Structures are given as structure tokens and as C-alpha cells.
Amino acid sequence: MAGEILKQFHQRSIAHPDDFWREQAQRIHWERPFDQVLDYSRPPFARWFVGGTTNLCYNAIDRHLAQRAEQKALVFVSTETGIEHQYSYRDLYVEVNRLAAVLKQQGVGKGDRVIIYMPMIPEAFFAMLACVRIGAIHSVVFGGFAAHSLATRIDDAQPALLVTADAGMRGGRSIPYKPLVDEACRLASHPPRHVLLVNRGLDPGLTWVPGRDLDYAQSMQAVGTPEVPVEWVESTHPAYILYTSGTTGKPKGVQRDTGGYAVALTASMEYIYCGKPGEAMFTTSDIGWVVGHSYIVYAPLLAGMTTIMYEGLPTRPDGGIWWQLVERYQVTTVFSSPTAIRVLKKQDPKYLTQYDLSSLRYLFLAGEPLDEPTARWISEALKVPVVDNYWQTETGWPILSAMPGVEPTACKFGSPSFPVYGYNVQLLDENTGQPVPAQQKGVLGIVPPLPPGCLSTVWGDDARFVSTYFSLLKERPVYSSFDWGIRDEEGYYFILGRTDDVINVAGHRLGTREIEEAVSSHANVAEVAVVGIEDKLKGQVPIAFVVPKNAGLLTDAAATQAFEKQVLEAVDSHLGAIARPARVYVVSLLPKTRSGKLLRRSIQAVAEGRDPGDLTTLDDASALEQIRQAIQGTL
Ligand code: ATP
Ligand code: MG
Numbered sequence: 001m002a003g004e005i006l007k008q009f010h011q012r013s014i015a016h017p018d019d020f021w022r023e024q025a026q027r028i029h030w031e032r033p034f035d036q037v038l039d040y041s042r043p044p045f046a047r048w049f050v051g052g053t054t055n056l057c058y059n060a061i062d063r064h065l066a067q068r069a070e071q072k073a074l075v076f077v078s079t080e081t082g083i084e085h086q087y088s089y090r091d092l093y094v095e096v097n098r099l100a101a102v103l104k105q106q107g108v109g110k111g112d113r114v115i116i117y118m119p120m121i122p123e124a125f126f127a128m129l130a131c132v133r134i135g136a137i138h139s140v141v142f143g144g145f146a147a148h149s150l151a152t153r154i155d156d157a158q159p160a161l162l163v164t165a166d167a168g169m170r171g172g173r174s175i176p177y178k179p180l181v182d183e184a185c186r187l188a189s190h191p192p193r194h195v196l197l198v199n200r201g202l203d204p205g206l207t208w209v210p211g212r213d214l215d216y217a218q219s220m221q222a223v224g225t226p227e228v229p230v231e232w233v234e235s236t237h238p239a240y241i242l243y244t245s246g247t248t249g250k251p252k253g254v255q256r257d258t259g260g261y262a263v264a265l266t267a268s269m270e271y272i273y274c275g276k277p278g279e280a281m282f283t284t285s286d287i288g289w290v291v292g293h294s295y296i297v298y299a300p301l302l303a304g305m306t307t308i309m310y311e312g313l314p315t316r317p318d319g320g321i322w323w324q325l326v327e328r329y330q331v332t333t334v335f336s337s338p339t340a341i342r343v344l345k346k347q348d349p350k351y352l353t354q355y356d357l358s359s360l361r362y363l364f365l366a367g368e369p370l371d372e373p374t375a376r377w378i379s380e381a382l383k384v385p386v387v388d389n390y391w392q393t394e395t396g397w398p399i400l401s402a403m404p405g406v407e408p409t410a411c412k413f414g415s416p417s418f419p420v421y422g423y424n425v426q427l428l429d430e431n432t433g434q435p436v437p438a439q440q441k442g443v444l445g446i447v448p449p450l451p452p453g454c455l456s457t458v459w460g461d462d463a464r465f466v467s468t469y470f471s472l473l474k475e476r477p478v479y480s481s482f483d484w485g486i487r488d489e490e491g492y493y494f495i496l497g498r499t500d501d502v503i504n505v506a507g508h509r510l511g512t513r514e515i516e517e518a519v520s521s522h523a524n525v526a527e528v529a530v531v532g533i534e535d536k537l538k539g540q541v542p543i544a545f546v547v548p549k550n551a552g553l554l555t556d557a558a559a560t561q562a563f564e565k566q567v568l569e570a571v572d573s574h575l576g577a578i579a580r581p582a583r584v585y586v587v588s589l590l591p592k593t594r595s596g597k598l599l600r601r602s603i604q605a606v607a608e609g610r611d612p613g614d615l616t617t618l619d620d621a622s623a624l625e626q627i628r629q630a631i632q633g634t635l
Contacts, residue, residue: 002418002491003407013421013451020421021452025049025259027266028059028302031232034259038449044470044477045457046449048260049235056239057133058230059262060301061096064089071278072306075329076122079312079321080169081200085122092129095122099130100228102219106161106194110135110231113159113241115192116287117141117150117181119168120311123198123216124287127163128297132239132258135231136160139241139253142288143168144594147183149616154188156253156459157241162192163216167202171313174202182209235259241459242290244393245595246617248482248500252468253459254290254393257452261396262302264422264453265294268397269303271405271421272389274361275333277304282325283335284310289595290393291366295335299397314340319347320354323382327355334360337367339596341378342527346549352381360384362404366391368597369495369513371520372413379411390416390495392481394469396453399423399446399481400493414517415492422451425493426478427485433473441486441509443499445472446479484511501600503532503540510579512600515542518574519581522567524548529590530581531604533635543607543635544581545627547590560586585630591623603627607635 002010013020018037025034034052061073069090076085087095108114114131116138118124124140131138139157141150154162164181167174178197185191198216199206208215239258243251269275273295281300285291287309300307308329314322326334344352363382365375366389379386390400400416400423402409409417419425426435427442436442448470458465472480484496496502496511503510515530526549532540546567554560564584571580591599594617602612606627618624 003409005407006403006409006418009403009406010419010421014424017422017449017451021048021263024267025263028054028259028262029063030054030259034235040449044448044450044466044479045462046454047236047456048257048452049263052235052259053232054235054259054262055133055230055232056258056262056298057096057129059266060129060298061089061093062230064301064304065093068277068304071304072280073301074122074125075280075306075308077308077310077312077325078121078169079310079316080172081311087122092126094225095126096129096133097226097228098220098223099126100133101223101226102196103130103136103161104134104228105219105223106196106214108134108136108160110233112136112161113157114138115141115154115157115159115162117143117162117164117177118198118287119143119165119177120286120309121165121198121200122309123163123165125297125309128240128287128293133228133230135233135237137238137240139243140288140293141243142286142594143177144288144619146616147180147187150180150184151187153243153251154184154192155190158190159192161194161196163196163198165198166200166206169202169311171316176203176205178203178206182207233258236456238456240293242293242393245289245593245597246614247593247597247599248498248601249614251617252464253461254455255457255459256396257456260452260454261298264397264451265299266302269299269305271403272398272401273299273333273335273364274405275300275303275305278306279332280306280308280329281333281335282308282310282322282329282331284314284322284340285335285337286595290396291335291337294396314343315347318351319344320351323352323355323357326357326360330359332359332361333364334362335364335366337596338365338370338374339368339592341365341374345374345377346526349381357382357384362387364389366398367595369497369516370414370416371517373520375413385411387411388416390493394455395450396455399425400495412492415488415494417492419493427487428472428478430472433475438487438489441484441496441511443472444481444483444485444495446481448477448479450479498600501531503542505532505540505542505578506538508578510542510575512542514575515544515571515579515581518571518579519544519546519567521574522570524550524553524563525567527590529598529600529603531600531607533604533607535582541582542579544584545587545590545603545630546584547587551588554586583634585627585634587623587626587630589620589623589626591627592619593617594619607631
């Protein structure tokens with residue numbers, strides 16, 4: 001059962017949002033106090049802290065200078081280049097001011113967009129903060145995207161300037177960025193006037209476009225060490241645009257405000273992440289994703305913490321690197337993803353126990369369903385609570401989570417626990433529009449207004465914001481998460497998969513997640529993807545693609561067959577024969593987005609012999625090829 005304190009805390013946030021959020025807003029600096037906590041005169045658009053002016057960069061950096069100028073703000077570690085560098089709050093202030101001056105010199109001002117297409121280097125971090133300092137709107141595009149994806153985002157955001165680097169590094173190999181930027185600028189109808197380039201000296205073939213391209217180091221040197229006054233912006237002024245991962249189709253430009261976001265993140269550091277000023281947080285995501293925006297860059301700084309930024313693989317030089325950093329920097333809070341933990345699971349477990357992890361209090365995981373065996377494995381190895389967070393790019397911070405900073409509650413593996421304060425979550429029956437009782441599946445909806453920090457609209461497209469997110473029910477506007485969930489008698493929520501992943505087997509609706517969870521209970525399963533494919537008799541049947549933990553055990557066809565049979569038995573015993581996959585295929589890799597999410601829609605299309613559609617978000621094309629080969633002639 002959700003603790004009593006937690007329950008009351010949540011209820012108050014829903015019943016009295018004005019009081020609740022007025023109190024939370026005291027956590028940040030307002031240059032001009034707001035007149036109104038919430039303006040909800042134009043549903044479903046919510047405007048938080050109307051009339052107030054503030055600045056995200058001021059709250060993240062300047063505000064701390066009086067008390068913690070010499071404290072570490074950013075620790076940068078690259079196992080790719082061997083560079084390790086620490087920046088105090090004062091250092092960060094200096095770098096961000098210089099870069100803000102460079103941007104201003106290039107004519108970038110309030111409301112202008114700046115695209116940041118960069119590897120995980122400190123300059124990317126500075127660029128985000130420099131933008132918000134001067135009221136410019138950043139849009140970080142994950143560095144793994146190719147020219148075409150970048151061009152689409154350029155045309156949607158129409159940036160005045162683009163910040164990039166000559167190259168990124170992955171597994172010791174240099175990956176040029178600049179040719180992709182040049183190509184994207186050619187493809188785009190609205191290319192930026194200027195490209196500011198950090199030359200890391202990683203690409204010997206680097207070329208410059210005269211007049212357009214500017215050298216970062218030279219530009220910084222030319223401005224010296226100026227102080228750039230912060231631009232006080234309205235609370236509702238957009239801080240950034242961030243495109244969703246594109247797992248289900250065309251990415252949407254999520255627009256985030258300034259004041260609501262700052263308040264929501266600062267509060268979350270106390271209530272959810274339990275991070276205190278002076279402590280260190282290590283978020284292993286990439287700044288190109290929402291978790292990186294919120295919990296590598298903004299939230300730790302807003303809370304006066306030290307944030308660790310890591311360029312490199314989790315397995316290089318070995319599978320212990322993250323935990324080595326935890327020891328070295330006395331990290332209290334690690335935030336990662338189930339996908340990353342499943343990668344570590346294939347490594348030698350000794351890497352998890354070889355360092356002194358006594359500083360660590362929590363491991364938070366988000367982005368994908370966290371299966372029970374993985375949660376149990378990592379929690380037992382690290383000996384700290386593992387907290388599953390459910391959220392979306394759209395919300396910017398968790399929708400479902402345990403909130404140990406409000407009240408510690410027992411963890412149930414496989415469940416991201418309870419609705420977070422501010423979110424009026426309902427599981428809804430799609431047909432009746434009514435909330436479903438416990439133990440019944442429903443679409444996870446949020447009754448608006450969405451709390452502070454959530455998207456204010458889709459960039460440049462208010463109509464799309466309304467039609468995409470608020471058309472689940474005809475009778476009333478409810479935000480649809482497009483995820484399918486269930487709540488148990490004790491109030492714990494479980495995410496069962498995306499609404500378009502629900503499989504209809506002879507009239508029974510099954511979430512892909514439920515079946516995957518059952519398959520994962522087999523000891524030799526590292527990862528699994530379940531999709532529904534067309535079946536003349538039953539409508540749809542599930543099929544499963546399994547990555548074994550130890551492929552060495554599947555020595556011959558007989559061993560593989562026995563394994564497949566055991567997997568089917570596991571599903572039978574967990575869910576019953578109705579959920580049993582028609583086939584189990586063993587593969588070595590699953591198709592994922594560049595943010596590590598399973599691309600079920602592409603697997604399903606390939607399995608049904610259809611065109612897999614837009615593959616720009618696909619990380620490794622060979623994974624989809626394996627699916628194609630695995631099913632060949634079997635269906
Ligand atoms: P697009 O919306 O463009 O298709 P996307 O939904 O993959 O892309 P994100 O916003 O990065 O983009 O991902 C949010 C989704 O990730 C959620 O809607 C949910 O499906 C999944 N997710 C996130 N965290 C969890 C979690 N803890 N448990 C289960 N699923 C999760
Ligand atoms: Mg989504």
C-alpha cells in the first residue's frame with residue numbers, strides 16, 4: 001500500500017494544486033514574483049507561474065556562487081579520449097558566460113533557436129546553459145542521428161545557429177560529425193546562418209565552410225571573460241525543444257517552459273531522487289535525451305549538486321567503469337536505464353562488487369520496462385534500492401515512481417510504484433472512457449492540467465498538441481500516454497506496453513510487456529521482444545525474439561529447441577497458454593532506437609512481410625536483418 005504520508009501528499013497536490021505548487025515555487029529564484037500559480041483558461045494548455053520572470057541558467061549556476069563557487073559542479077570523464085576534468089560552479093559560470101557572449105555576438109537572442117548536435121563533451125553542456133542564459137531556445141539533437149534526421153529537426157526548429165564538434169568517439173573509434181552537419185545543412189530548407197564548431201582534433205579530414213563556420217576555441221578567446229547579464233524571461237518562455245525518440249513514428253517537438261520546469265526539477269531532487277547540495281549524481285544517459293536534459297544538466301545543478309558527465313561505453317575499459325566512478329566521486333545517486341543494466345548483465349558480475357559503493361544510496365532506472373529478474377539482479381549486486389521511473393520526453397520528469405524523499409515504500413519488482421504528486425493519473429477503459437478498477441488493464445491517462453515541467457505544446461503546432469495527446473476520449477480531454485497499464489490492489493502500477501503494441505489473441509487483449517516479463521523469467525534470457533503478428537484464425541498471435549544470456553549453452557539444434565520449449569513453458573506457467581508465443585526465435589541482437597528502446601513496430605512489420613517504414617531512429621540495422629533471417633520460411 002502506498003504509505004499514508006505519500007498518499008496524502010499526492011492527494012493534496014491534486015486537490016489543491018495552487019497551494020502545493022506555490023510552496024514548491026519558493027525553491028527557485030524569481031526575479032519578478034508570479035501573479036498566478038496556474039492559468040488554465042484555455043484547456044488543455046496549462047501556463048504555470050504566470051507573470052513571474054526567472055532564468056534557468058541563473059538558478060542553475062549564478063544562484064550558487066555565494067555559497068558554493070568552489071564546489072565541483074561538473075565532472076567530465078571520457079574513457080574515449082582519457083580526458084577527465086572538473087569544473088567548479090565558478091568555472092562553469094565563466095565558461096557559460098563566455099559562450100553566451102559568443103552567441104550574442106553572432107546575433108543570437110531571446111527566442112532564437114540553437115541546435116546542439118554534439119558528442120558528450122563539456123562544450124555541449126555549456127551550450128545548453130549559455131542558450132537559456134540569453135533566452136535562446138536550444139534543441140539538442142542526439143549525436144547518433146544521421147544527416148536526414150538532423151535536417152528534419154533543423155527544418156522544424158529553424159535555428160539561427162548550430163553548435164557541433166568535428167567528431168565523436170565510440171569504442172575508441174572517431175566518428176566524424178561535421179560531414180553530417182554539412183549534408184544536413186544542404187538538405188534543409190532553413191539551414192542555420194552559422195555553425196559553431198568545437199575542434200577536438202579527431203578528424204584529420206575536417207573541412208570548414210568559409211563565412212558560415214566558426215571555430216569555438218577562437219571565438220571564446222576573442223570574447224575574453226565577459227559577464228553576460230541573464231535575460232529574465234517569463235515563466236512560460238520556452239527553455240527548449242526536444243524531439244521524442246521516434247519509437248512509434250514521426251518525432252514530436254516537445255516544447256518545455258522555463259519556470260515550471262525549474263520548479264518541477266528542483267522539487268523532484270528532494271522528493272524522488274533524494275539528492276542534496278554538495279552530493280554527486282551520475283546519470284548515464286546522453287544529453288540528447290530527456291533524461292540527460294533533466295538529470296545530467298539541469299536538476300543536479302538546480303539542487304547545488306555535482307553532476308558527472310561520461311563519454312564512453314559502460315563496458316570499456318571494462319564493465320566496472322561506472323562503479324569505479326561512483327567510488328572516485330562519492331556518487332550518491334545513479335540514474336541509468338534498464339537497457340544499460342542488461343548490457344552489464346552479460347558481463348562478469350565481479351565488476352559490480354569490486355569498488356567501494358558505500359556512498360551510493362539509490363539506483364534509478366527509466367526509459368523502458370524494467371523486468372523483474374534484471375531489477376533483482378542489479379539491486380542484489382549493488383545492495384541499494386532500485387527505483388523504477390516511468391516517464392516520457394513529454395513530461396520531463398517522472399509520472400510514476402517511488403518517492404523515498406516523501407516517504408519510503410516497499411518496492412515491487414516490475415512496478416514503477418505510484419503516481420507522482422502533480423499527476424492525476426487514471427487508467428482508462430478506451431471504450432467507456434471510465435477509470436478501470438484494480439487488476440484491470442487500461443490506457444494510462446493524465447487528467448489535465450499537466451503539472452509544471454511537462455510539455456506546454458508541440459513546437460509551432462498547438463493543433464497537433466491537442467489532437468495528438470488529448471483525443472483519447474470524446475467526452476473530456478485527457479492526456480494519453482499511449483501506454484497500457486494495470487494497478488494492483490495495493491495501488492502499485494505496472495506498465496504493460498504501448499497501446500499500439502497490444503496483441504489481440506482470439507479476443508483477449510495481451511500487453512507485449514506481460515509476455516516479455518514471463519519470457520524473461522527464464523534464467524538464460526538476457527533480452528526479449530514480443531510482437532503480435534496477423535493470424536487468420538486468432539486475429540493475432542505473439543512471437544518472441546530472444547537474446548540468450550549465455551549463447552554458449554545453446555550448443556546445437558537440440559539444445560536450442562529445448563531452450564525454446566522451456567521459454568514457452570515459462571509463458572504457460574505465468575500467463576496461461578493463451579499468451580504462448582507461436583514461435584520463439586533466438587537472435588544475438590534486438591532492433592532498438594538510438595535511445596535503447598525496442599523498435600517493436602519495425603520487428604512486427606518485418607515479421608508480417610511489410611515495409612518497416614521510417615528507420616532513421618534505428619541504432620543497428622544488422623539487428624533487423626537478423627529478425628528477417630530468423631523468420632525466413634518459418635511463418
Ligand atoms: P515516440 O513518442 O516518438 O514514439 P518514445 O515514446 O520512445 O518515442 P520517449 O519519450 O523517449 O520516446 O519514451 C517514453 C516511453 O518509454 C514511454 O511512453 C514508455 O512507453 C517507455 N517507458 C519509459 N519509462 C518506462 C518504464 N519505467 N517502464 C516502462 N516503460 C517505460
Ligand atoms: Mg512516446
